[in-house]
Amino acid sequence: MDTSEDILQQASPDLIRGSDTARAAKAARWSPSFISWLQAGPMMLVFLAFFLIPLVFVVIVSFWDYNEYQLLPAFSGRGYTDTFEGCIAQLPELCTIGRTYVMTLKLCFMVWAITLFIGFWVAYFLAFHVRSKTWQMGLSLLCTIPFWTSNVIRMIAWIPLLGRNGLVNSGLVKTGLINHPVEWLLFSEFSVVLALVHLFTFFMVVPIFNSMIRIDKSLIEAAYDAGATGFQTLVNVIIPLAKPGIVIGSIFVITIVMGDFITIGVMGGQQIAAAGKIIETRVNALQFPAAAANAVILLVITFLIITMMSRIVDIKKEL
């Protein structure tokens, strides 16, 4: 490459200004790996300072002691023992932390199943039934825009609909289906699941759509030509090929719901215990080691789920 520049330089010295050549030569002296470090370094530093080191601190602090006022940097298992207080004595009944995790997993499973169903068919419609690129773009954008607006607003948006005097209740009363307003619509497990589905189906639609759009249409044609029914094509061709998207979407939704404390707080009327809520409650009580211990437990469970799922598919290969 240098030679071609040299030849060019000799042929017409004005073509490449001297300073530029000098700069080019100087830049060429920087090794490619140094340039890579220069380019990727800042992002790495941000993750180091605000993600990796904080995670290490969570683990360290989870083994510290505490009193009502402050952190005591001395080794202690109190964060964990406080968390599992009474768990063995209460057997075979579930203790508080046990019940909380069962509840979290139950919410997680319901939200996962519903978002997967909706996400799959929405993505299927966009990928296989919408034929023009413009429409595909437009409709995808339509699904994406709400994701860009505040989650709290999208949560409270359910209040005028589900509340005691909300649209749903008054509608049902007017049509005579029920005599008086039902209470379980808002600040209940129902409203929590509804809001979570409303907020996070997006995370299912996008990865599944991405996998589906890459499926070679001639494979589907071939399945039909070979005599497969629509259902057989779906099960034997489309679902296996969309699997990476399904797994990635599932990882997103499950990890979000596992750690959620805001939606569960607001939509559950601060009454439903969940893994994320415990951490928040402990922090508010300034019991940082206990909060950190719960964070570690949550982290381990989340990690186990992700490891299980990533055995099904190589995430890095799919991006």
Next chain:
Amino acid sequence: MTEGRPRSFYVLAIFFAAYVLFLYGPMIAIYVLSFQGPQGGLTFPMNGVSTFWIAKLFKGTGIVDLGAAFRRSLLLGIIVMIVTVVLSVAAGMAFRRKFRAQSILFYSAIASLIVPSIITSLGISLEFRIIDDLIKAHWNENFETSMGLLTSGLGAHLTWTLPFGLLIMFAIFNRFDPRLEEAARDLGATPWQTFRHVVLPIILPSVIGIGLFGFTLSWDELARSSQAIGAVNTLPLDLQGLTTTVTNPDIYALGTVISAVSFTVITLALGTIHVLNKRQAAKGSDAGQGLV
């Protein structure tokens, strides 16, 4: 697939329409309700139509100091946007070559995206508490805190926006033709000139997309701010505080105002992307075709 519209098309079209209604219906309900009359309540029916509640927010007589929180959120959003764009583009360029620590950076970004926000947030707050304690113990006893909007808060937001930025850069460079850069190099362009005059114009629409993500994700961010932001509140935090005590349509008015900013930013960004794409199609050479 087969000719004509199969029956499944109509079934799924209705399903899709129902999903869109489910997405937008409730949001539209609160936008409408924020225009309640002064006597209006939290639910339908509307009790007159007015801008009373929105005006009340801007007068600052409501429950929140809207102005201050608004300016804080805006400032943080803009800084997050700029930092996200610069760092994502730079790291995206780095990923086009093999370099050591490549997979560490990649997995950090993915992990940052999927580790529950409350854990990241708690970690940052612990980190800053420990830093504060160290400063107090060794340098300055009267030191208050190093936590704040532009220290711990900014960091917390970046752990959320940078992974998105990086993933968008991957998507761009998957479709980028490196021969364009080789051509520029062969013509004697310096690496910087190649980037400035060849690469950047082609990827610009997507770079604006990264900025759009950066700003709106920060503007609406809540979970990561909750523990890490320090003493001050951003708008979403104020809004969340209101949800437990709310009795007036103030909260809907605030929701409408926040959404209006989000939608304005989205529209501006999409408009700019559209104009850039059109310009590229009209004025750019065929080299730019199909790349963006």
